[in-house]
Amino acid sequence: MDRADAIVVGGGPSGVISAITIADAGYRVVILDKKSREKIGNKSCGDALDHIAPDLLKEKFGIEYPSGSELPSPIEYITFASQSLQNKMTANAPGYIVHRLNYGQRLLKVAESKGTEIIGGAKVRDLIWEGDQIVGVKFHKDGELQELKSNVVIDASGYVGTVRKLIRGELKQGVDYSVSNDNTVATYREIVRLDQEHSYKNEILLLYHDSIPIPGYAWIFTDGSKQLNIGVTWPKNIPYPDNKSLKQIYHEVLDPLVDPKTYEVLDSGGGQIPIRPPFDSLVFNGALLVGEAGCMVDPTTAEGHGPSLISGYLAGKAVLDAMKKQSFRKADLWSYNKEVMKYPGSTHAMSYQALQFIKWLGPSGFSFLFRRKIISEEELIEIFQTRDFTLTFWNKILKVLKTLPRVSILLNLRKTIALIEETDKHYREYPDSPDNFIGWLNKRKRLVPFD
Ligand SMILES: Cc1cc2nc3c(=O)[nH]c(=O)nc-3n(C[C@H](O)[C@H](O)[C@H](O)COP(=O)(O)OP(=O)(O)OC[C@H]3O[C@@H](n4cnc5c(N)ncnc54)[C@H](O)[C@@H]3O)c2cc1C
Known part of the structure; x- marks a missing residue:
């Protein structure tokens, strides 16, 4: 079978930017994603994205800011509220509410325009090793187990950390690559269309509520003048009270604030988010962890979209340095660790x-x-x-x-x-x-x- 210079496992924010960065220098990159090609980028999310990563993408690759159908609403303000909406503080926080699928699909097209091959419906199952070096992946596609070899494999598979889980114990340098329940929140959210315009114009609101143990919170984000993205996060190490479901807690907390009689639910979903600093090392012989696979999420706000885009760029840069040397040992990829620990790691x-x-x-x-x-x-x-x-x-x-x-x-x-x-x-x-x-x-x- 054919060979790639770099394989990226997952075409979400971290994967697509890794691919763009490497393909931009003329290397052959293949993105493998288990979702079908047209659904890659879609994700249940609060959809908030601060301005830092889009600024970086514009500066480095001329990628335009989210707009049109990718941008249900710009953000101007963030509000922190506590107990009730009476106790609150609002600050300027320029950013975007993005339509994850539409924005993600545009970034994938940018990657394709630079020569990246995107293979949808391809679920990565295993790694190919030569001694202690990762040299490719095995993936299921159309009912067959296929193999693809490369110089590097980038794990951009999100919370599941597909590649991360396959790293052999002796190569971990004493780092625990699991994410404990203490450092995970479960989430549930709905996108709702209201009868009338809401009062959260260009605003995202995080509410520390008495019924939700911190670090959990409830959120109300604008999603356009008549739409809201509302949800709750709940610490995974604390059981839900009285055998309630997270959806029930969501209604108990949010119904008094956004009356369900006034809206229609357009979409619902959830997921888990790791809320801890990045793993202490994100590189192995022939592999790197980016985005949520490396835990690039702000622990307080649970924002991972922007940090994932940025870590994808930083990983791509380190891979380009290694390409020049044609050596892909851990030490050759180490500059990624150093860069990512400055930002977003330190923050x-x-x-x-x-x-x-x-x-x-x-x-x-x-x-x-x-x-x-x-x-x-x-x-x-x-x-x-x-x-x-x-x-x-x-x-x-x-x-x-x-x-x-x-x-x-x-x-x-x-x-x-x-x-x-x-x-x-x-x-x-x-x-x-x-x-x-x-x-x-x-x-x-x-x-x-x-x-
Ligand atoms: C409910 C919820 C609300 C959130 N709200 C916000 C928010 O408002 N703002 C914010 O900044 N962040 C938010 N986040 C976090 C944010 O969505 C993630 O941090 C971000 O999407 C991570 O990007 P990623 O590229 O690392 O992974 P993902 O976006 O998860 O992409 C991973 C990709 O890998 C693919 N994949 C997985 N396993 C395999 C495999 N074995 N083989 C091939 N492909 C595979 C998946 O199909 C997917 O396309 C939220 C998360 C949730 C769950």
């Missing part, structure tokens, strides 16, 4: 630390912060424009808290800020080669303790 690790504080605070503590205006709207803007938990921001909070009597909040916040600062530094000091990895990993486990 997501800091977000994970902040999330532990938010969990401890709970919805009522959050309301307290909002009511006392401890986090100002300008400071929220600062976070959402820089997409960074900058120390200036946290130190401002600390200064205001000093004047308040809630000493336990102050103490815990002070500890969180110190941890955030150290975490940021640690991810930015990711080793240049695999040689110093174990020392880095051990310190990461102490600083950000999870597995």
Whole structure:
């Protein structure tokens, strides 16, 4: 059988951008996706996408911003609310509500225009090895098990992590490549068409609700003037109360806010989202993990679309460097680890630390912060424009808290800020080669303790 330079397993956001980046330099890329060709890109999602990744795609490849049928609505604001919609803060957060299928299909066409072959209905089942080197995949297509060889295999298969699960134990360098229930949320969402225009124009709203344990939340996102994308996330390590289903919880929380008598349900679905920083190393001899297969999701907001696009680009760049050397060992692909740990890795690790504080605070503590205006709207803007938990921001909070009597909040916040600062530094000091990895990993486990 024919050979590819790179095989990409999955044609969602992370896969398609990996393919575009590599094919743009003239290499032969094949995307294999288990979905039929015309359905690749479709996904149950909140559909929110911030501006960072589309800006990058425009700058690097001239890919136009989402528009027309790909853009049910632009986003201008993000609102955080707590307990009820009375306690809330709104900040500027430019971005997009995208039609996942239409936008995803356009990106696939860009990949094809650069020579990428896209094979739908192709479910990857196994890897082909030569010694400790991954050199291709085995996939089911039209009832037959087929083989395709390549220099590199990129796992862009999303939450399931098809390739990741097939990596042999001795090649894992002590990294646990499973995602625990503690670091996963289950989701359910509906897209609804209302009788009348809604009041969430260009807005996305995240609600920390008393009935949903944090890190879970409810969301109400605009999806055009008469449509909303509404849903809930629920921590997978906590059973649903009284044997309820997530759909029942969704109705209990959201029906008082968006009356079901006023809408028709156009689409419903859900899924699981990993909410932890990326795996500590994302490269193996002949393979890389991108997007959700590598856990590129912001732990606090559960946004994974933009980080997945960006990780696809960074992985593609590392593959191009390896192509020049024609060597695809872990060390040859290591620059991907280094780049991705700066962004989104460091931001997501800091977000994970902040999330532990938010969990401890709970919805009522959050309301307290909002009511006392401890986090100002300008400071929220600062976070959402820089997409960074900058120390200036946290130190401002600390200064205001000093004047308040809630000493336990102050103490815990002070500890969180110190941890955030150290975490940021640690991810930015990711080793240049695999040689110093174990020392880095051990310190990461102490600083950000999870597995
Ligand atoms: C309900 C819900 C709401 C969300 N809301 C938001 C949001 O509002 N904003 C945001 O930024 N993120 C959101 N996310 C997360 C976001 O959808 C994902 O992080 C993002 O799609 C990940 O992109 P990906 O390319 O890594 O994987 P995916 O988009 O999951 O794509 C993976 C692809 O791999 C294919 N595949 C899987 N296994 C195989 C196999 N064995 N062989 C071949 N192909 C395979 C699949 O068919 C699929 O096409 C949400 C997720 C859910 C579930």
